[in-house]
Amino acid sequence: MSGAHLNPAVSLSFCVLGQVQWGRLVPYCLSQLLGAYVASALVYLVYYDAIMDFSGGDLTVYGPNETASIFATYPSEYMTLGRSFLDQVVGTGMLMLCILCLGEKRNTPAPAELIPPIVAVIVLGISMSMSGNCGAAINPARDLGPRLFTLTAGWGTEVFTCYDYWFWVPLVAPPIGGVMGTFMYLIFIEWHLPDPDQPDNDSALSISETIKQPGPTWEKDVELKSSHF
Amino acid sequence: MSGAHLNPAVSLSFCVLGQVQWGRLVPYCLSQLLGAYVASALVYLVYYDAIMDFSGGDLTVYGPNETASIFATYPSEYMTLGRSFLDQVVGTGMLMLCILCLGEKRNTPAPAELIPPIVAVIVLGISMSMSGNCGAAINPARDLGPRLFTLTAGWGTEVFTCYDYWFWVPLVAPPIGGVMGTFMYLIFIEWHLPDPDQPDNDSALSISETIKQPGPTWEKDVELKSSHF
Amino acid sequence: MSGAHLNPAVSLSFCVLGQVQWGRLVPYCLSQLLGAYVASALVYLVYYDAIMDFSGGDLTVYGPNETASIFATYPSEYMTLGRSFLDQVVGTGMLMLCILCLGEKRNTPAPAELIPPIVAVIVLGISMSMSGNCGAAINPARDLGPRLFTLTAGWGTEVFTCYDYWFWVPLVAPPIGGVMGTFMYLIFIEWHLPDPDQPDNDSALSISETIKQPGPTWEKDVELKSSHF
Amino acid sequence: MSGAHLNPAVSLSFCVLGQVQWGRLVPYCLSQLLGAYVASALVYLVYYDAIMDFSGGDLTVYGPNETASIFATYPSEYMTLGRSFLDQVVGTGMLMLCILCLGEKRNTPAPAELIPPIVAVIVLGISMSMSGNCGAAINPARDLGPRLFTLTAGWGTEVFTCYDYWFWVPLVAPPIGGVMGTFMYLIFIEWHLPDPDQPDNDSALSISETIKQPGPTWEKDVELKSSHF
Numbered sequence: 001m002s003g004a005h006l007n008p009a010v011s012l013s014f015c016v017l018g019q020v021q022w023g024r025l026v027p028y029c030l031s032q033l034l035g036a037y038v039a040s041a042l043v044y045l046v047y048y049d050a051i052m053d054f055s056g057g058d059l060t061v062y063g064p065n066e067t068a069s070i071f072a073t074y075p076s077e078y079m080t081l082g083r084s085f086l087d088q089v090v091g092t093g094m095l096m097l098c099i100l101c102l103g104e105k106r107n108t109p110a111p112a113e114l115i116p117p118i119v120a121v122i123v124l125g126i127s128m129s130m131s132g133n134c135g136a137a138i139n140p141a142r143d144l145g146p147r148l149f150t151l152t153a154g155w156g157t158e159v160f161t162c163y164d165y166w167f168w169v170p171l172v173a174p175p176i177g178g179v180m181g182t183f184m185y186l187i188f189i190e191w192h193l194p195d196p197d198q199p200d201n202d203s204a205l206s207i208s209e210t211i212k213q214p215g216p217t218w219e220k221d222v223e224l225k226s227s228h229f
Numbered sequence: 230m231s232g233a234h235l236n237p238a239v240s241l242s243f244c245v246l247g248q249v250q251w252g253r254l255v256p257y258c259l260s261q262l263l264g265a266y267v268a269s270a271l272v273y274l275v276y277y278d279a280i281m282d283f284s285g286g287d288l289t290v291y292g293p294n295e296t297a298s299i300f301a302t303y304p305s306e307y308m309t310l311g312r313s314f315l316d317q318v319v320g321t322g323m324l325m326l327c328i329l330c331l332g333e334k335r336n337t338p339a340p341a342e343l344i345p346p347i348v349a350v351i352v353l354g355i356s357m358s359m360s361g362n363c364g365a366a367i368n369p370a371r372d373l374g375p376r377l378f379t380l381t382a383g384w385g386t387e388v389f390t391c392y393d394y395w396f397w398v399p400l401v402a403p404p405i406g407g408v409m410g411t412f413m414y415l416i417f418i419e420w421h422l423p424d425p426d427q428p429d430n431d432s433a434l435s436i437s438e439t440i441k442q443p444g445p446t447w448e449k450d451v452e453l454k455s456s457h458f
Numbered sequence: 459m460s461g462a463h464l465n466p467a468v469s470l471s472f473c474v475l476g477q478v479q480w481g482r483l484v485p486y487c488l489s490q491l492l493g494a495y496v497a498s499a500l501v502y503l504v505y506y507d508a509i510m511d512f513s514g515g516d517l518t519v520y521g522p523n524e525t526a527s528i529f530a531t532y533p534s535e536y537m538t539l540g541r542s543f544l545d546q547v548v549g550t551g552m553l554m555l556c557i558l559c560l561g562e563k564r565n566t567p568a569p570a571e572l573i574p575p576i577v578a579v580i581v582l583g584i585s586m587s588m589s590g591n592c593g594a595a596i597n598p599a600r601d602l603g604p605r606l607f608t609l610t611a612g613w614g615t616e617v618f619t620c621y622d623y624w625f626w627v628p629l630v631a632p633p634i635g636g637v638m639g640t641f642m643y644l645i646f647i648e649w650h651l652p653d654p655d656q657p658d659n660d661s662a663l664s665i666s667e668t669i670k671q672p673g674p675t676w677e678k679d680v681e682l683k684s685s686h687f
Numbered sequence: 688m689s690g691a692h693l694n695p696a697v698s699l700s701f702c703v704l705g706q707v708q709w710g711r712l713v714p715y716c717l718s719q720l721l722g723a724y725v726a727s728a729l730v731y732l733v734y735y736d737a738i739m740d741f742s743g744g745d746l747t748v749y750g751p752n753e754t755a756s757i758f759a760t761y762p763s764e765y766m767t768l769g770r771s772f773l774d775q776v777v778g779t780g781m782l783m784l785c786i787l788c789l790g791e792k793r794n795t796p797a798p799a800e801l802i803p804p805i806v807a808v809i810v811l812g813i814s815m816s817m818s819g820n821c822g823a824a825i826n827p828a829r830d831l832g833p834r835l836f837t838l839t840a841g842w843g844t845e846v847f848t849c850y851d852y853w854f855w856v857p858l859v860a861p862p863i864g865g866v867m868g869t870f871m872y873l874i875f876i877e878w879h880l881p882d883p884d885q886p887d888n889d890s891a892l893s894i895s896e897t898i899k900q901p902g903p904t905w906e907k908d909v910e911l912k913s914s915h916f
Contacts, residue, residue: 042319045315046312046315046316046319046359046362047361047362048312049305049307049308049309049312049362050305050307050308050361050362052307053307076736076737078736078737078739078740079736079737080736083733083735083736086732086733087733090729090732090733109800110800111340111798111800111801113338113339113340113343114340114343114800117347118804130733132734132737133733133734133736133737271548274544275541275544275545275548275588275591276590276591277541278534278536278537278538278541278591279534279536279537279590279591281536282536340569342567342568342569342572343569346576500777503773503777504770504773504774504777504817504820505819505820506770507763507765507766507767507770507820508763508765508766508819508820510765511765569798571796571797571798571801572798572801575805
């Protein structure tokens, strides 16, 4: 029903933009948290034998046989607190910038049907390039849900207390980063695009404009395109 | 003719949904099994020199030079029976959930021409992420066909008796998982989508609906497409 | 002009199908050979320093510092002659089967604009999975052109005489494989598809049929799109 | 506003083709340089802890713990000056050839909405296959911006003086390569395509031709699509 909102930081940003009602934010976030918790439980069930084989039955947060980072994220040894906060802000800001660009009707938007795989590639790219510092959570629900699961499944309170109570960073930094990315998008891109109601620039005529001038031949074309799937 | 049904678990799920006739299920499954057997024979012919070079001519199921797992799947040493059954149920259920979402006309469906490569990416993703436990068969034909081939090609009856007659798991678990995934899709997604015959929700007007009204309502469809992320 | 024919085995198959004139086959093949030779020369120029650094200035076909396989393909030590011939026949046959399926108007064809990247992925997939045996040339021009270049650039006649004059295998086997793949496509798929001029099967009504219904201007556009590979 | 011009060598080539006004070239290049400098500063901020941990606080251009090549490009030890110049010319020429083919209306053009990801794959492919020699900058702004950043951030003047003042190669070679690639495209492809105003070749009838027949509204749409990269 929500169009696959999976990230509280992204949902908050869309609330700020007025594209999602504020009243829906808390239910969305709780659903996301619940989904992440249930998914962690499923991973634990399917890989229980493998986790026990690897850890020798001792579920820990530190050490060469630690298994907590299968679920929640933890910072690298060399990271300072401020740096890991910045890391999460920048990662989520980049995610939000990319998502907003994809749907901009006045620029060249990505085809609607391809947005899900493109967002998947963006998240994969950010995860691959930015997980070195502190695991690239860039999503409070994806981090807190699994962390709560490990708390209840035998890893103990260390999942919250470790690294000097670091767990709050992937909860607080991503929403800040998402909103900052949204404002950077508005300031540097959105407000420089031509007004869709008064196209005064022929060479930059937006697609959505053209589509609204449907002589009769248009409709046919669209029908073909749309009926091909 | 069948639209490339390659997996008995998927075919069974479509029978349950009423999208494939029950009478076609057995012929489909036998064809899938035959196809997997013939493909295994071709792999064996092309890589005969490499297999003989690697195994030293001794075709075995266990040990560092085993070659049976090139064809059928076998569980990791640490897996218990129930866990490997669960692994196959979850893997096939996820596959079925993804396949059904791709074609849902009342949500944003994937373009029909792109469904084959998208399904290939899904199968690749499940194979890469879930093969650690017991090889990610998630397809009875893909597992039994090659296993029968290795039985007839010199690996002996050990391909069936090994790991305490484990071979029945990838035959029985995937169909159960596929049907469970189908019901989860119906319960959690399908039955919550707006009724296609009585569209009472403008903002969620389905594409298939709009397509049936090909006069001037086109414009709506196009705007719909653009607003679908 | 040719629609990017780069492989003599593929061009020959299209001649057999009657989609390319026989008189064009020899000019196409010579162009393909010339292109592969020139591309090899460019690679040699750009990587001259790297090749000299790696080989110590001694350009050889055998040994740990051999550099000949950068250009042409050579079989693995364990391969027998017949097996490597089969390997090339199967690889090229699979390539041809995939290419013909992509453009089949009476099945779900791939979008014409996406055929180039899809063919690139197919060639990449075959190269990755089948190069273990003997380098996955599956293209006489891609193999003979670079081999002729290495002959003239200092590797000597060993590039032709090595492995008991093996060089003829990637020249002769791919065309045979391509034509065999084409006939397998005709026998197992093409001849089972409904006749586009007499649609007698409602549930399997082909896309090209449906497209012909809307109006006269459509057909031109659609046929154009479908004939673009 | 510029349609995502990120590379001075590409912008220069489009000026030569008359598709971008010459007066815009210098502002574009300065923006590209500024963008690369700011992006380098952001990378430095986010990875400051990791860089300090790896380098031990000693920011150098040479040696096993060098960190300068995170930002700008440097040649491999074995490269001669002329060879690295050729490497950059060939890499940028290939990039320009690919970009121009994608938008050719008289051949099969790539869909306008997919050009951004396709160009990303091309740049990724060239970076992966050609970075062995000297880092595959193929973009003066992407190289000079980060180099200026490292100069100001503590790596010292060695980033410019190292390898015998090599830094000018990725500044001068890419524009030459881009323009050479453009002329090769014009000579070998563009001038051989049928004249769009006088179609005399039925079997090779170009898409843009056919599209102009249906009705007046078509043309706008197609030109719009084609002009979007």
